[in-house]
Amino acid sequence: MAIRDLRPTSAGELFIGGAARRGTVDSRRLPLYAAGEIDVPFVISGQDEVISRDTLWEKHSHPTHELLWNQRGASSAAIGMRVWTITPTVGLWIPAGIPHSGWTPTGTWHRAAQFSIHAVPSISDDPVAVDITPLLGLLLGRLNTDGLTADSRAKTEAIVLDLIAPAQHELFLQIPESSLLAPIVAAVRADPAETTTLATWATRLGVSTRTLTRAFRFETGLGFSQWLATARVQHAVSMLTRGDEIDEVAACVGYHSVSAFSTAFRRIVGMSPGRFRAQ
Incomplete structure (x- = not known):
């Protein structure tokens, strides 16, 4: 039988079941930055969003280290031909400058934290899973609230950096090419x-x-x-x-x-x- 070339040709095709090829997808494009290309004014900066539509994050990279996890739901990140699963208990650390794409289904409460490369050394040279313990999740959430004094923020950041470490188990799938x-x-x-x-x-x-x-x-x-x-x-x-x-x-x-x-x-x-x- 003739076998046509079924290798992935886009970021969306790396994600399970071809869901990213549906017509209702919100496709987001972000810049490709080299590590440290932008000098950020923070040590750790957090973001969160409840995703209202299936969302494909086109390939991009950050000038900062990034930690991805979810408050609710499971999502995926593709780095090269590896597809990682991200959950409320297992996050993904992506060192600055590494291109990646992502898939976040509707209803996911998506969270991310950016870490200045000048203040925070990467916990790994390569992307690596991180256990999101209840304490770590609470501290990262605290950094995303208003009204923290400079001293309280510095103390919270220090504890966060002490807690973040590669997980013993990580869930990724290497996609053959x-x-x-x-x-x-x-x-x-x-x-x-x-x-x-x-x-x-x-x-x-x-x-x-x-x-x-x-x-x-x-x-x-x-x-x-x-x-x-x-x-x-x-x-x-x-x-x-x-x-x-x-x-x-x-x-x-x-x-x-x-x-x-x-x-x-x-x-x-x-x-x-x-x-x-x-x-």
């Missing part, structure tokens, strides 16, 4: 319950299972089954964050039992789906 794997990627991301086996895919694509296994390992660092589990869990996180029931989520992402789903979820996220949903 080769045309060989593109049909598999497109099918799984359109429907996480996709059950086509690697052997069947090999037959369809006219290659051996060994070739596909090597390709997945080379492009993503994971075997096919691990990559598939991560794609499913990433979708499950979005469903759990909006309050869907665990058994419904398990079925929607291709698991025949809640226990099998829970095992995969715990291995990737570091906690059970029940605990994650409660948080």
Whole structure:
């Protein structure tokens, strides 16, 4: 069979299910800044917004370090060919100057904080997940309120900087770039319950299972089954964050039992789906 090139051609195509290609999307364009290109007058500056329409943030970069998280809902950020999931408990630290795009569904309470590169060293040279603990969330929220004295702001900022650290678990999906794997990627991301086996895919694509296994390992660092589990869990996180029931989520992402789903979820996220949903 002839396989057309299904590799992503735009920021929107990197996000699960092709949602960013719908006609009701609010597409936002922001500048591409180099790290430190603008000298900002703050140490930490916060913003928040309740998103009223599905929103695609076109590729952009900041002169500051950025921390993204949500007060409510799950969103995504794409950096290169990695798609990260952002929730109320797991944020994403993006060092200054790194281009990224984003996808924020309707109803998400989106939050972000910018950090001056002259006052705050990056916690990592690369984008990295950050645990948004209740204390950290409260302190970041305090910085976004009016009436703080200079002394109170400085003390709050110092505690925030002491608390921010890379998370032990992070949820991102490396999207293969080769045309060989593109049909598999497109099918799984359109429907996480996709059950086509690697052997069947090999037959369809006219290659051996060994070739596909090597390709997945080379492009993503994971075997096919691990990559598939991560794609499913990433979708499950979005469903759990909006309050869907665990058994419904398990079925929607291709698991025949809640226990099998829970095992995969715990291995990737570091906690059970029940605990994650409660948080």
